[in-house]
Structures are given as C-alpha cells and as structure tokens.
Amino acid sequence: MTALAAPPTPVRESTADRPARRPRRxxxxxxxxxxxxxxxxxxxxxxxxxxxPFYWTLVAASRSNADLAKVPPALLPGPHLADNIRAVTxxxxxxxxxxxxxxxxxxxxxxxxxxxTLAGFAFAKLRFRGRGALLAVTVGTMMIPPxxxxxxxxxxxxxxxxxxxxxxxxxxxxxxxxxxxxxxxYLVQSLPxxxxxxxxxxxxxxxxxxxxxxVPIARPGMAVLxxxxxxxxxxxxxxxxxxxxxxxxxxxVALRQLxxxxxNDQSVVMAGTLLGTLPVLLVFGLLGRxxxxxxxxxxxxx
Numbered sequence: 001m002t003a004l005a006a007p008p009t010p011v012r013e014s015t016a017d018r019p020a021r022r023p024r025r026x027x028x029x030x031x032x033x034x035x036x037x038x039x040x041x042x043x044x045x046x047x048x049x050x051x052x053p054f055y056w057t058l059v060a061a062s063r064s065n066a067d068l069a070k071v072p073p074a075l076l077p078g079p080h081l082a083d084n085i086r087a088v089t090x091x092x093x094x095x096x097x098x099x100x101x102x103x104x105x106x107x108x109x110x111x112x113x114x115x116x117t118l119a120g121f122a123f124a125k126l127r128f129r130g131r132g133a134l135l136a137v138t139v140g141t142m143m144i145p146p147x148x149x150x151x152x153x154x155x156x157x158x159x160x161x162x163x164x165x166x167x168x169x170x171x172x173x174x175x176x177x178x179x180x181x182x183x184x185x186y187l188v189q190s191l192p193x194x195x196x197x198x199x200x201x202x203x204x205x206x207x208x209x210x211x212x213x214x215v216p217i218a219r220p221g222m223a224v225l226x227x228x229x230x231x232x233x234x235x236x237x238x239x240x241x242x243x244x245x246x247x248x249x250x251x252x253v254a255l256r257q258l259x260x261x262x263x264n265d266q267s268v269v270m271a272g273t274l275l276g277t278l279p280v281l282l283v284f285g286l287l288g289r290x291x292x293x294x295x296x297x298x299x300x301x302x
Contacts, residue, residue, distance in 0.1 A: 057274050059077050060266060061085075062081035064267055065266055067267075084268050084270075088268055088275065093254065094251075094275060097250055100244075100250050101234055103166055104240075109226050111175070112174060112176055112226075113222050113225055113226045116180045116182070117183050119184070120179075120186065120187050124187040125191060135181075138180050139177060142178060146239075150238075150242060154242060164243070164244055164245045164247070165248070166244075168244070169236075169240050169244065172239070190217050190218065195213055227284060230280070234279065241253050241256075255272050
C-alpha cells in the first residue's frame with residue numbers, strides 16, 4: 001500500500017508582507033479633531049469678552065467726558081482721541097514716564113530671565129550640597145506678601161541715597177522666586193541629561209553648556225517668563241509710587257496725575273491708559289510666536 005503523504009506545512013506570512021493595518025476610527029492615532037458649531041461659538045464669545053476691555057478703552061479715549069456720562073453710553077469710537085492725548089501730555093510728563101517704564105521693565109526683564117535661567121539650570125541639572133533646602137527656601141519666599149518688605153526696603157534705598165532714582169525700582173526686581181521655579185521645572189522636562197553628559201565628555205564647562213545647550217533649548221520658556229515679567233514690571237504701581245516722585249515717574253505713577261479737577265475727566269484717563277497699554281501689546285506681538293511654541297512644546301510632552 002502506498003503511504004499517505006503528510007499534509008503540507010502552512011506557510012506563515014512574514015510581518016513584512018502583511019499589509020499595514022489602518023487605525024480604527026475610534027482610536028486617537030492619525031485622527032484630527034474638528035470643532036463643532038458650539039465650540040466655535042464658545043471661542044468667539046471668549047475672544048469678545050477678552051477684547052472688550054481694550055476696545056472700551058479705545059472708545060472712552062476717543063470720546064468726551066459728557067459722552068461717557070450718557071445712558072446708554074456710546075459704543076463706537078469718537079473724534080476726540082487726538083484732543084485727549086494732547087491733554088494727557090499737558091497734565092503729565094507722559095513721555096518721560098514711558099521712557100522710564102521702558103528702562104525699568106526692560107532691565108528687570110533681562111535680569112530676571114538671565115538670572116532665573118541660570119538658577120533654574122543649577123537646580124534642575126547640577127548636583128551640589130543643600131540644593132533641596134535652597135530650592136525650598138526660594139519657593140517659600142513666594143508665600144510672603146511683598147508689602148511686608150516695603151518698609152525695610154525703603155530704609156535700605158534711603159541709606160544708599162537711591163530715593164527717586166530708577167535703580168531703586170530695578171534692583172529689587174532682578175530675580176523672582178517664581179521665575180527660578182518656572183525655569184527649573186521647564187528645564188527638568190526639556191533638557192535631556194544625555195546632552196549634558198555628552199558635552200562634559202567633550203570637555204565643555206558649565207558656562208559653555210549653559211550658553212551653547214541650555215539657552216537654545218530654554219528659549220521658549222525664557223520668552224514666556226520674559227513676557228510675564230515685563231507685564232508685571234510695567235503694571236507695577238505700589239513700589240514705584242513709594243520709591244519715585246512725580247518728577248521721575250513710571251507710567252502707572254504718571255496716570256494718577258490725569259483727570260484731576262472738580263470733575264474727574266475719565267476720557268483723559270482712558271487716553272493715558274491707552275498709551276500705557278500699547279507697549280505691552282507690542283512686546284506680546286514680538287514674543288507671541290515663542291510663547292505659543294513654548295506652550296505647544298510643553299503640551300506634547302508625555
């Protein structure tokens with residue numbers, strides 16, 4: 001009898017020959033989320049609510065004080081913007097105030113970004129004795145209200161004869177605990193340890209590592225910190241009104257001189273506020289791309 005032949009061995013399909021599986025519709029891979037009408041309505045409403053204060057400032061700055069007292073008030077810009085700006089320049093030295101605010105805010109921003117990035121790099125990637133305790137003390141200073149230090153700080157600048165001088169406002173704001181903590185957290189997530197180790201193998205010093213590796217990687221975070229610091233320094237009123245006089249004011253100190261008299265002229269005050277807001281919008285326009293890039297870079301990290 002003829003022996004029965006063994007059944008053929010099934011040939012397994014190799015992984016390379018298999019067609020690529022398409023992601024299921026329910027999975028998140030390769031899928032683009034689209035917003036519906038409700039999402040667009042919510043976004044438009046958020047934009048309108050956010051932009052309305054600035055628009056109302058423009059309307060009030062271009063109207064007369066009598067127009068603002070009407071019920072209902074006018075909702076469109078008027079013809080008196082140039083007259084109100086002229087009144088601002090006559091009632092306060094707004095040119096000197098803008099220049100002083102630019103010097104103060106720019107100096108504080110540059111110093112804060114540089115010093116906080118250096119300190120954040122040290123706390124994030126360097127190993128030294130007492131690092132945890134120093135970081136805890138730095139973060140703990142954020143719990144102390146700044147008003148508690150006004151009297152000793154004013155006594156210090158009076159001893160140094162810095163009253164009514166811009167350095168009295170600049171030097172106390174060159175470093176912030178929030179900036180140190182912010183840059184430390186950013187560098188922990190964005191700066192790989194392998195880059196630092198490779199640079200050390202090549203013989204790079206800490207200074208070379210900071211300027212050649214840390215600064216390019218930390219640029220989006222530095223832009224965000226720079227914008228927040230500039231806005232805080234520009235809008236600060238309490239300490240400049242204590243340390244400076246009306247002869248060397250910042251913008252916020254000069255604004256309190258506007259609209260005085262028997263009847264407070266709100267249109268002139270709003271015109272001065274509009275002038276004081278434009279530099280902040282300009283800085284945001286210059287750093288907006290870096291800020292959005294930094295936010296998106298932090299959002300995709302997992």
